Amino acid sequence: MDFLRxxxxxxxxxxxxxxxxxxxxxxxxxxxxxxxxxRRRPSTLLDLTGVPELTDWSLDDxxxxxxxxxxxxxxxxxxxxxxxxxxxxxxxxGSPQIRNRGTLGGNLASASxxxxxxxxxxxxxxxxxxxxxxxxxxxxxxxFFTGVKRHVLADDELxxxxxxxxxxxAQQFSKIGTRNAMVIAVCTFAVALHPEQQRxxxxxxxxxxxPRPATEAAEFLAAELTDTDQWxxxxxxxxxxxxxxxxxxxxxxxxxxxVRGTANYRTHAMAVMxxxxxGWVWNEHRTGRQQCA
Amino acid sequence: MTSQVxxxxxxTALQRLxxxxxxxxxAPYAFERVVDNATYLHPVQAxxxxxxxxxxxxxEAEALDGVITILTHVxxxxxxxxxxxxxxxxxxxxxxxxxxxxxxxxxxxxxxARQAAGLVRISYAQWPxxxxxxxxxxxxxxxxAVNPSFPADTDEGDVDTAMSAAPxxxxxxYTTPLEYNNPMEPHTTVALWNDHELTLYDSTQGxxxxxxxxxxxxxxxxxxxxxxxxxxxxxFGSKGIPHAHIVLAALAARTVEGRPVKFALTRQQMFSLxxxxxxxxxxxxxxxxxxxxxxxxxxxxxEWTSKVKEFAEQTAVPSRNVYAAPNRRTSHRxxxxxxxxxxxxxxxxxxxxxxxxxxxxxxxxxxxxxxxxEFRARNEPDVxxxxxxxxxxxxxxxxxxxxxxxxxxxxxxxxxxxxxxRGWLVxxxxxxxxxxxxxxxxxxxxxxxxxxxxxxxxxxxxxxTGTWTALTQIAADxxxxxxxxxxxxxxxxxxPEASVAGGSxxxxxxxxxxVEAARALQDxxxxxxxxxxxxxxxxxNNPETERFAMFAHGAQFAEVRVHADTGExxxxxxxxxxxxxxxxxxxxxxxxxxxGMTMGLSMALHEVGVLDTRFxxxxxxxxxxxxxxxxxxxxxxxxxxxxxxxxxxxxxGAKGIxxxxxxxxxxxIANAAHHATGIRLRELPITPDALxx
Numbered sequence: 001m002d003f004l005r006x007x008x009x010x011x012x013x014x015x016x017x018x019x020x021x022x023x024x025x026x027x028x029x030x031x032x033x034x035x036x037x038x039r040r041r042p043s044t045l046l047d048l049t050g051v052p053e054l055t056d057w058s059l060d061d062x063x064x065x066x067x068x069x070x071x072x073x074x075x076x077x078x079x080x081x082x083x084x085x086x087x088x089x090x091x092x093x094g095s096p097q098i099r100n101r102g103t104l105g106g107n108l109a110s111a112s113x114x115x116x117x118x119x120x121x122x123x124x125x126x127x128x129x130x131x132x133x134x135x136x137x138x139x140x141x142x143x144f145f146t147g148v149k150r151h152v153l154a155d156d157e158l159x160x161x162x163x164x165x166x167x168x169x170a171q172q173f174s175k176i177g178t179r180n181a182m183v184i185a186v187c188t189f190a191v192a193l194h195p196e197q198q199r200x201x202x203x204x205x206x207x208x209x210x211p212r213p214a215t216e217a218a219e220f221l222a223a224e225l226t227d228t229d230q231w232x233x234x235x236x237x238x239x240x241x242x243x244x245x246x247x248x249x250x251x252x253x254x255x256x257x258x259v260r261g262t263a264n265y266r267t268h269a270m271a272v273m274x275x276x277x278x279g280w281v282w283n284e285h286r287t288g289r290q291q292c293a
Numbered sequence: 294m295t296s297q298v299x300x301x302x303x304x305t306a307l308q309r310l311x312x313x314x315x316x317x318x319x320a321p322y323a324f325e326r327v328v329d330n331a332t333y334l335h336p337v338q339a340x341x342x343x344x345x346x347x348x349x350x351x352x353e354a355e356a357l358d359g360v361i362t363i364l365t366h367v368x369x370x371x372x373x374x375x376x377x378x379x380x381x382x383x384x385x386x387x388x389x390x391x392x393x394x395x396x397x398x399x400x401x402x403x404x405x406a407r408q409a410a411g412l413v414r415i416s417y418a419q420w421p422x423x424x425x426x427x428x429x430x431x432x433x434x435x436x437x438a439v440n441p442s443f444p445a446d447t448d449e450g451d452v453d454t455a456m457s458a459a460p461x462x463x464x465x466x467y468t469t470p471l472e473y474n475n476p477m478e479p480h481t482t483v484a485l486w487n488d489h490e491l492t493l494y495d496s497t498q499g500x501x502x503x504x505x506x507x508x509x510x511x512x513x514x515x516x517x518x519x520x521x522x523x524x525x526x527x528x529f530g531s532k533g534i535p536h537a538h539i540v541l542a543a544l545a546a547r548t549v550e551g552r553p554v555k556f557a558l559t560r561q562q563m564f565s566l567x568x569x570x571x572x573x574x575x576x577x578x579x580x581x582x583x584x585x586x587x588x589x590x591x592x593x594x595x596e597w598t599s600k601v602k603e604f605a606e607q608t609a610v611p612s613r614n615v616y617a618a619p620n621r622r623t624s625h626r627x628x629x630x631x632x633x634x635x636x637x638x639x640x641x642x643x644x645x646x647x648x649x650x651x652x653x654x655x656x657x658x659x660x661x662x663x664x665x666x667e668f669r670a671r672n673e674p675d676v677x678x679x680x681x682x683x684x685x686x687x688x689x690x691x692x693x694x695x696x697x698x699x700x701x702x703x704x705x706x707x708x709x710x711x712x713x714x715r716g717w718l719v720x721x722x723x724x725x726x727x728x729x730x731x732x733x734x735x736x737x738x739x740x741x742x743x744x745x746x747x748x749x750x751x752x753x754x755x756x757x758t759g760t761w762t763a764l765t766q767i768a769a770d771x772x773x774x775x776x777x778x779x780x781x782x783x784x785x786x787x788x789p790e791a792s793v794a795g796g797s798x799x800x801x802x803x804x805x806x807x808v809e810a811a812r813a814l815q816d817x818x819x820x821x822x823x824x825x826x827x828x829x830x831x832x833x834n835n836p837e838t839e840r841f842a843m844f845a846h847g848a849q850f851a852e853v854r855v856h857a858d859t860g861e862x863x864x865x866x867x868x869x870x871x872x873x874x875x876x877x878x879x880x881x882x883x884x885x886x887x888x889g890m891t892m893g894l895s896m897a898l899h900e901v902g903v904l905d906t907r908f909x910x911x912x913x914x915x916x917x918x919x920x921x922x923x924x925x926x927x928x929x930x931x932x933x934x935x936x937x938x939x940x941x942x943x944x945x946g947a948k949g950i951x952x953x954x955x956x957x958x959x960x961x962i963a964n965a966a967h968h969a970t971g972i973r974l975r976e977l978p979i980t981p982d983a984l985x986x
Contacts, residue, residue, distance in 0.1 A: 033917070037561070037915070038411070176859060176861060176981065178899065178920055178980060178981075179898070179899060179920050179922060179923055179925075179926050180863075180922075180923055180925035180926045181923040181924070181925040181926070182923050183920070183923075184917070184918075186981075259903050259912075259913060259918070261980070261981070261982055262982050264982070265860075265981065265982035265985065268859075268985060269859050269981075272858040272859045273859075275858075276858075
């Protein structure tokens with residue numbers, strides 16, 4: 001096995017161009033597990049932990065650019081105020097050690113249907129900045145995943161960063177696991193309010209082959225809030241609206257049975273989590289106080 | 294009556310004497326032993342469940358730099374005995390279960406050994422295997438005895454007639470899944486073969502057990518095998534019966550004579566090689582009058598064993614002793630399958646065997662409209678139902694009542710699904726615990742090194758339970774000296790032979806030997822004995838076992854919260870009240886009790902080995918997927934005990950406590966989940982989807 005360890009971003013892109021079969025590795029919390037368990041044996045590992053450009057984040061023109069190598073622990077500590085949904089999700093990832101090692105870019109590249117970071121990125125309309133020697137493109141996160149553990153990256157491309165707007169409204173995330181910590185999700189749900197656009201963002205995890213938004217549910221809720229002038233004059237939500245939102249979210253799922261839970265359970269739980277998190281964000285929207293799960 | 298030691302140090306919460314060396318990393322565990330010129334072993338494991346090896350290609354593996362040798366059945370040294378088929382490694386081309394040891398690479402580094410093991414190419418002739426347990430199998434058989442030597446079946450009175458005559462009956466089946474011991478320290482062995490002497494640094498529950506087990510297999514005089522295990526990072530039974538990896542390490546050491554071989558099982562390898570608890574299918578039948586007095590109790594168990602070696606878990610055995618019922622029946626039927634060899638897992642028999650019946654009793658109490666604590670009290674036997682002997686001491690009802698008071702049981706509305714708090718259904722449950730008080734045979738030697746220095750030698754083991762500390766306390770009281778004057782040495786075959794740390798027999802057996810040695814020292818050499826005096830003592834047979842039945846008892850209480858919408862389950866509170874004779878050390882005992890209860894919580898909510906019967910392997914063979922509780926899953930778990938004076942069990946009056954903490958814990962949680970939701974759970978583990986209404 002070849003082991004490449006560039007120390008500049010340009011060299012990393014160069015290495016990927018010349019070794020299109022190279023497997024990028026950052027925190028190693030997925031790749032090393034797969035290697036250790038003999039699930040794959042990459043011919044080449046491209047270690048990105050020596051590339052300083054990947055570990056920065058910045059705020060430009062009102063939009064955050066988060067380097068692909070920023071670990072969950074820093075998302076929580078440094079960006080928890082601006083991206084509360086992503087921070088809540090990051091807190092549910094693994095153990096402190098995993099949160100120190102695992103990165104946002106690695107989470108995207110693994111493209112697991114159960115990746116904890118994906119639903120809040122979907123709910124916030126994040127974009128993935130992808131680079132190669134050929135140039136740069138940005139992919140909406142909703143178009144990034146193409147199947148179970150598959151994504152749109154070409155063989156010579158690497159994830160450079162994630163672009164996402166800081167929260168302008170309440171954000172929440174909910175996860176059900178078969179235990180209370182250090183657990184792969186049975187299912188996850190994220191919701192974000194975007195009051196300045198009078199829009200709602202959603203993201204489902206572990207409920208379909210890829211993470212996906214619940215577009216119909218989000219549009220239903222946004223229209224309901226706009227029609228009743230609730231963005232500016234929020235009142236308690238009618239039970240019928242909350243229930244309909246949950247139903248539409250559940251209708252978005254395409255889950256499977258596995259050792260962690262049945263498909264029926266996932267669909268049912270998704271509706272519950274949608275109602276639950278909507279209750280939290282709406283309360284926060286009305287009172288300005290964040291709620292904890 | 295056994296002459297009792299007067300307790301001074303016994304009963305005090307002495308801190309662990311080995312605590313400092315453990316937390317500072319200086320306590321040597323097997324794999325960390327510093328040896329010169331070490332080699333490393335990585336095993337080759339079968340990738341089929343049943344068949345025959347037809348070809349082995351080691352060329353690519355042998356070509357790696359640093360590979361010393363590769364052992365397979367073709368070139369491995371012959372064993373002196375292959376009678377124990379689990380231990381008969383590399384002796385034939387047969388594959389009997391997936392994951393079986395079929396080769397070993399010995400190399401200069403662990404990395405090279407592992408890489409080379411992956412390059413060994415094995416061809417097989419694969420045969421159809423069987424790995425599916427069912428009570429409908431036509432090949433179920435009755436074992437000659439169940440672990441360790443109980444009769445497989447018992448039958449007293451007429452259960453069928455009692456069932457048809459009784460106004461209240463229950464006939465229900467309960468299941469527990471395939472489960473795995475997972476001590477923090479994996480199974481590790483360092484083996485050195487030198488001039489017909491074998492030294493083993495092993496992570497084991499019994500240094501002498503390893504010696505006496507391995508000696509006939511490899512054909513060495515036991516005196517030529519030296520085993521050292523002063524510190525062991527947990528065992529729970531999985532390191533009690535020596536497993537095949539020790540023999541493989543010994544064979545490898547013989548092959549590279551003069552160089553030590555280091556072998557540590559990976560977590561995944563442990564799932565094939567370190568034993569497991571059989572899944573169980575338990576049919577329970579109960580008959581009672583309307584006052585809740587049982588007239589019949591039947592417990593019929595179907596479980597599996599391996600075709601390689603029989604291990605018959607004694608699942609129905611606790612039903613022989615726990616409640617009174619004139620008509621009673623227990624049975625064990627086994628399916629011998631092409632699976633790895635099952636073995637001891639904390640409270641083999643009692644742990645799974647007190648799940649089915651204790652849930653059944655809860656169901657029966659409800660049917661009779663009687664409080665579950667009261668129902669159990671009404672069925673308290675006057676004498677041991679199995680033997681008719683009186684109990685040397687029994688305080689099960691006291692445990693139940695004390696627990697009920699402390700837990701706040703009396704405020705409970707017995708109606709299921711009657712209490713909701715902020716979206717969570719709340720319930721409480723209870724179950725009984727029982728565990729036999731046994732003892733084995735061990736020898737201790739005490740030597741007076743100086744006026745205030747008594748050296749106590751016994752080949753006992755501390756698998757994290759606190760043996761170093763508890764035996765020091767026992768020795769101090771037996772010698773009537775302060776604990777600071779006792780210099781205890783354990784964990785080596787160089788010390789007098791001692792029994793395995795298993796069956797909750799450790800302190801009772803070893804402590805009795807130490808007391809015997811102290812008495813011999815005083816009888817022979819006076820008080821105080823002169824410097825240089827030495828005496829030995831051996832655990833005698835206990836004549837009181839002819840007169841009395843001996844058990845420890847307990848009551849488990851649990852509070853369960855189930856989310857009304859998602860079925861998420863939480864256990865915020867557990868309380869165990871135990872009656873286990875005199876407690877030697879309240880600090881380490883408390884840890885043993887709550888550790889057992891936590892393992893019971895794990896059994897209730899998390900643990901299940903998912904067997905892919907098509908291939909005969911467990912797919913969730915690691916900690917990412919085989920779940921045990923995290924800190925966030927464990928709420929307020931507390932244990933307390935009733936001071937029990939039992940002069941019959943041994944000179945300390947102490948019963949074993951290593952296993953009783955797990956017994957009944959899962960049933961208490963399942964019963965609490967029923968009380969919370971009205972959903973009766975007869976299958977473990979309990980998952981959210983099962984609790985959705």
